[in-house]
Amino acid sequence: MVSQGAAEPAPRRPRAELALAALADDLDPRARLHAILEQVLVFTEVTFAAVYTPDDEGELLSLTASAGVPANLYGLLDSYPTAGATSLAEVARTGRPVWRGSADLVQDADARRSVVGEFSVGVLPLGERGCLLAVSDDLDGFAAEDRRCLDLFARAIARAAPAPPLGPGASFDLAMDTGQVEVDDQVLDLFGIGPDDFEGRVETLLAMTVPEDLPALMSVVEADHMSIGDRELEFRIRRPSGEQKWLRLRGRMVPGGEDRPTRLVGTVADASTLRTGRGDVARVQRLAAALATAGTVRDVSQAVVAALRKPLQADRIALAELEGDRLVVTVLDPPQPEAWPEVWRTEWRSEWPDAPVRTMPTLATALREGRAAIWPADADLEPALAEVGPGGLAVLPLPAGGRMAGACLIGWDSPHDFGPEERALLTAAAGLAGQALMRAHAFDAEHELVGMLQRTLLPRRLPQLPGAVAVARYLPTTAGLEVGGDWYDVIPLPDNHVAFVIGDVQGHNAGAATLMGQMRTALRAYAVEGHPPDVVVAHANRLLVDMETDLFATCCYVDVDMEEGLAWYVRAGHIPPVLRHPDGTAEITESDGGPPLGVLRQADFPMAPLRLAPGALLALTTDGLVESADLDVEDGLDQLASGLSAADPAHLGVVADTLLGGANRDDDVALLLVRYDGMALRPRRESWTVWRVPQAVAQARRYTRRVLRAWGIRDEADAVLLAVSELVTNALVHTDGRVRLDLTLLHDRLRVAVADNSPRTPIKPANIGWQATGGRGVLLVEAMSSAWGTVPASGGKQVWAEIPVG
Template sequence: MDPRSSPTARSAMRCVRLLLGCTSAAELLGTVLAEGPGWITGEGSALYLLDPGGMLRLTASQGLPDWAHERYSVVDPASELPAAMALKLRRPYLLSPERTSVDYPNRNAGMGTGMVAVVALPMIVDEQPTGVLVLALAHRGTVPRRDLDVLETLADACAHRLAYLLEHAGAPRAPRTGGAAPNGVRPGPGPDGDPAAGTAHPLLSLAVRAAGHGAFERDLVTGETHWDAQALRLVDRPAPAGGGPSPAPDLDLVVHPEDLPDVQAALAEALATGGPYRIRYRVPRRGGGVIRIEETGEVMLDVHRRPVRISGLIADLDHGRAPGERPATGRVAQRAGNTGAAAGGTSAAAARSALLLALTRALSRAVTVRDVTTTVTDVARPAFGAASIVLDLVDEGRLLPVAHTVYGGPRRTELTRLADLSEGVMQRALARSTPLFSEPARRGRGRGRGRERERPPGADTAGGPLAPAAWAVLPLVASGRQVGSCLITFGTERVFSREDRTLYSAFAGILAQSLERARLYDTHHHRATELQRAMLPRTLPRLPGIASAARYLPSTEGMQIGGDWYDLLRLPDGRIGLVIGDVQGHNAEATAVMGQLRSGLRAYATDGHDPAATLARTSRLLAELDTELFATCLYLTLDPADGTLRAARAGHPAPVRLSEDARAVELELPGGPPLGVAPDRPYPLAVEHLTPGETLLVYTDGLVEDREEDYDESVQRMLGGLELWARNAGPVRVEPGPALERLADLLTLNVTERRSRPDDVALLLLHRLSTVH
């Protein structure tokens, strides 16, 4: 196969092209994380630049904790830290997963990035160092040479682009807005030590100002929103005295009331899909009249396709004409879209319907309760302009909070506190089956009646950050059943019109239906998973001469219960049987067939048949069942006294031997067809030997299979991980049981970190002890 046609190569080449068009250090790091190979995880990645004093300064990062930013924002090139070592050695400097979990960035830190590999790559152009690119990798073992080549190529592209920017425009720096760069990249202190130093190319900034455009940025992770002085002037709001960025006014304080539903609908569409968008709307002027605005921006998504940042420009469509010359009628709000195409204006009722439709489409893609809460966090909250949304679900007659789907940090603590404070008012709203709306400003003018008299959540913290300026509590009822309650809070005062209340009530109905469907799915999936688990051994038997460990992980996509199974058998004459198999398909039938095969194979094995004969009989059994499914299987026996292995393989991945000298190799076992495919065909019997201190791994393909990577490359990556573990973990014979458990956790770690798991996973580790007890 042409290596240029592999997913990794295509991704790397596209990434290099995009890197050569970046305009800042933060954008370079964000592009590497977003467009580079998927095994660059992002968490714990950073970009350092050499300042005029010869020190390495942290310019952009992702996933580094605050203590690391404070302690390692400046790195001495003469130190022993990874960035300094890469620059001194002028080659990639690798840290294994074990080292990053113990001593990254150094032994005194006390915290690490966990079980990931980290590589520091020097950025050098014409023998002149520019900085260092530090990336966290999903590798669980030795980084293959081909992957190092890709990493060095990306670092070279970053180095050349930075050298050009330094020569033509001064050093790229962190964004003025303080928000996240693409894909959640966090800016570090600028070369002058000012964390608010700008990143934009000066010529680009000058062109934006000359065109009369304003710039804005919204960090969806932290909730921070910033507009520059020109953007504020365009919407007739006072600019900060220093001329820098300022927190943005809420949408309902800027956008014309008739255009607001259009803007919210467009924003909901953009947040749900990501990518560029364009919206036109009117802004009322305090002296009378309106100004027409075009907002052009882009929604940035992280590696899990969650929106993390919005940034763009605001333009005056009337080009500064006097208010009297501007058309003051006619709706101009336009829909967002990935193409940037705009549609004509609509009525207020149609715009609200469009917003509900956008939210409905987003919620319709949510499968689990977690998916629903993610959609509420990522799409509904920004579209409504809400500060927070808290969901409670009815569980056995009680309201219990749903885990808040936020990005962590202070907002998680804040939401937890808000959920506690709002428990009473959410229960009252559900008991009455009536939405509650709080309008403190309106109530202060003596106009509040009835529902406005409810005490707002967090009122006991008057003046504190948890006391919302306005809020709505929506009872969630689906098919006549109480599902839960939803609290929506706002950071600025507002009045809920009759149309607003109708909109939020309709949203509550849609949300309730989505949650009810998601809870039903979660319940069915849990029961199916438990059924499959019940067919697997609850514990592995304690057998003489060996130590063992096993893991099973169910699929996370759809109702995909599968047919993976494993077994450890006590056989006649003191031998030990090891079985692992995978039935085709992901449904109840596959699980049922798996149970029948497991029972049949166990019976044939305990009757004393060798592995080849056992598989042949099991294949005939499957062919006689009323099913069209087939299965792969590996069955081997071990004599713990002399280490003799006898094995047969039916279309299953080969077992892996991990020797005491830290070498991991696949056993070359001849195989036959999957079970049930050719029931009359015999299986070859292979004989191997397992010496004391060696470990055997058998697994199903879900452990290594990755849609974005060639299967053979995934297997080689796993073998490298095993070798790295064996070199750094010490002899297994010292404490074989705990060591195998740690190895099983390490092998499954890469699978559990994936956003979704399309296939279930099973693995079994067997270690031959030095003595038979």
Template sequence: MTCPRFLPRPSPASVRSEDLEADLRADLQGVLALNGMGGFIWEPDCDTVFLDPGGLAVFDLDPEEFDGRPDTLTRRLHPEDAAQLEAQVSDALASRDGYGAYFRVRRSDGSLCWAHVQGHIQRDRAGRPRRVVGIVRDASAELQHLTQQATLEADRRRQTDVVEATTSALSQALTIEDVTTALTSEKVMGAVGAASIVLSLLEKGRLRIVATAGLPPEYARDMQYVRLDDPLPVAEAIRTRTPRFTSREEALTYPRLRPHVVDTDFSASAILPLIAQARPIGALAIIYRHKDRFTPEERNLLQVLGGTVAQSVQRAVLYDEEHAIAVGLQQAMLPAVIPDVTGTRIAARYRPARTGHQIGGDWYDVVPLPTGRVGLVVGDVQGHDIHASAVMGQLRIALRAYAAEGHPPGTLLARASAFLHDLDTERFATCLYVELDPATGHAQLVRAGHHGPLVRHPGGGCSRPYVHGGLPLGLPQYSGHAPYPTTELRLGPEDSMLLCTDGLVEFRGMDVDEGLRQVETIVGEGPADLDCLAEHIVATVESRQGQDDDVALLLVGLTTADLVR
């Protein structure tokens, strides 16, 4: 069998048709070569390869230097690719009709470029491979495009991750503290790729730093306040309402910034003015290492990030302002001071809910009574709004007035219930009232829809005395002044009693009994001093469970050494 070193020509029917086919073949080869492609024929029996000009160009070979041997082409391939291609071709010759593979070609100048081969196997009647015909082509541009697409896709995923991480972190942020905690978290800084973050708020014509991460303390100290006319990138960003993307070299030209940049590896920063409702409210500075420029996509992404942060900051500022007003109003309706009552130790605490800024109806009061006795009360008006706080204020005044009139505890709460009912507010209130005689430790307790007290004994043990109860205040049952049931008990000289609203014992996923048991443990482990114990209780509950509702509590103990029995 003769092995051709060239493409075989079909026998022409005429000279004209032969010339036409030759022209077409030349044109086809030229078109393939222009597109970095060429044809080949490989005769396995005589181990000879024919390459047209386009094929030779793929392997960067001149016609004169190619001897038609496959080994000559193999030596042009990267060793790893040559072994893989040989294995794939051998497998195809044994059992398939074709093969395709990418491989690297080492050009005459030593550089590597990617190529692709597609071969079709022609077999004789016995199924043996007779000839392989195929195409080789330069695949560098193709793979470069795929690499670029993969890079773009990775950038898009990263941008999506940044937006999702920031939005997720800020979605639950209520206060400025929450916002700063979210922005300086690893979740956000890692997604943005930041080495440091600085958040500043605009207050009375100056920028004040409220949070930093990844910077030494002296930076926050030296740059704590920035006037809008100061020669600094952050001030310029606020004045122009335009983001500033600053290189290390540019940052070093600002005298006030230079000491904080010169000995660091910070390379670039993005300073984003925070604009809300068409006015600047602050600035976010994101500082990078190993970054020399920002692509247009990165600039757009950071501007979107700045808009998201601006909305969260504005919402948090409004929340903090409203929360401060609400707490101030609520506390103004509580006793300004706890009166001194001979023979007693008394401590009180009020804590607004950690979540939500509305005013609650929780209250406590201490009312000195005739003959040295004292009235202690905690209560909670239904709802969390200004109306609830207003009703609470009226009810507290009414209770004090009835107590000053000398009514016994059961009658006092009955009158208070009728008073609340007559207000026609459609609100009810729960309440626990204790009338204590410090000289004897004798106490009378009345409960209106409220949980009972907790008594701590010497040594830290606690008990929950049973207290007869009635319906909450404001319901029709006691509108006719029918007394509430009264329960009596005695406090020992080293006992202390806790009265609190349900915000201290009710938590999501926990029933009241479980909450009371938890408070028992906290009280039993607390300090003996009542003021320290009050702080210990509210701080421990907040750290363990959070605080979803307002909390009011009173602690009372006796100071009389020898009680009259």
């Protein structure tokens, strides 16, 4: 089911016949049987295929070979009695195929082992060899084309000679209940162990496995994580001499009884001479084993990337879920934004990118048709896809339960040739990944609810900053359905100031999340009023005390002057910021902090200074990243500082992801990184305190005229002076207290701002009669400027107007 470009595919049965004819004549019977079962997955919509053969007494049908997703997910058993009422027993007795639902195979509680939904079953006779069992997640049953292909494969299996026993030589016999294993001298020789040094424990052999291959191997030797039937897996070991060796394990589960344990018996061989290429059965089963233990959608995505990118020598892989009309990418490899097309970068968000399907018609067609497509080098594709794989692109829709769960994109930079084995691997991997995504969704449902609630309370996007770049990450805890109280915020303020906030509300429940949203809103409101950091935090503390809640919160608030690189920060029971200097050294800042918010009504929150040089990196985080049951907060902060010191500040997103790689998932984590670059063009500023004297407006005009002359502004001087006159007059007439005039020039815009102590905002009159004596000032300011408005300023307000200048 792989197409070249947009060409119509040939009928599947003729292509299946060609694939069967292409099987090598020198394949041993067992390898031939596995190859046929793998082709069942490639040329049909089947997700699991198995052969059941009768025992010597003819009383049981036992599974002897299988391919596809782990069969225990469908509740299938190792053996079925031939006298039973199942479809397998009926086909063995009558010799006629049956096409039914799943109920007859999992009809009792013992048989129903973690079944994922309903499915369709097809059973075809193999003569004296038993039955071919095929499973599909399509609840409507098997299409006519699938039935014809399955009949073809059943005939091919029936013609094949019986699979030989696993045989002597390099053999093992593992007791599943005790872990004791009996091995011959050839196995010990492969592992490089002397007979006198082996005490018969399977843990001794497992300890020699390369760590990256251990999870897949454990899924084979642990009964709780195995698919039934034959086991086949390639893995690496490191011998005592330091030599690394590839081994292939072939095994078969022997069910136990009352007096004997369940055993795994099989052989181990040197795989360096046995590996047949990228599309062999062992590699597909290796992927299936990895997906069997993948719990979340991200785990599934990472397993697919790990299984495909290196074997296929691909330059990039993206795995994405289909949500409505958008493709939400869960894993990008490599993760750097510059490695991906421009349309992907323009949709980049603080956590994951979104790629709209409508911008990629080729991908939309593949998803609609549910057919994998392979595009050679220099194919005429839309830029969003052509740049993913200029040397070749594979688009794999991921089917699951009769719908498309998502897509996998695999791209090469250099011209790539797609061989038959590689095509089989791509198609089989797509089916396995689609089913794994469906299972992971069931596991992720509760955590998605938590994440959705959390995301609604956090900023969707971080603002563009003058002279700095910021990224944020949030990881919810994986410990059950718990909503955390961690938050972050970035608040642009007047005069090129920016406030960065990180906080944590006590507890993990809906109350903590609600309070988190209230505290974030309160801090933002107090900040935009123009208060200094200590006043902002003190106001938030009094608000939390007045709420009469049993919860408290910690936070760190940093106000950065982007023009000068000077920052002031306040800690309220929170861990300190970590600062990475441009030379790569990192330090944990030291300052006196106040108590957590909501504990004491009258509390002091002292401010501490920070000097940021261009290239400095500031990290604000919550304790979930630096503290756990096994890690003290001081050691965690030291590790964070070391991670920052070794990081490349040019790629903040990669730095954030790296720092979160070892995060404690028993607690939620918020992380805010800020790289201070400095402003390339700093504004020119002048200020004047307006005294309440009869000549106040005239003095403000004379001061403004001198400033404009010094700045070389002449043509627009009259418009600026008129705006100054009206704004200063309004402030003197309608307010009391101090009045301040601020002039700011940046690029080709002059900003006139007048601050006073009244919070009342001037109102633009709807209409003015000819006898009216007031109200024209706002209209004149609007006429002279390109924009005007008001902002809070330390209990009062600031009325501003921007005037373009040449």
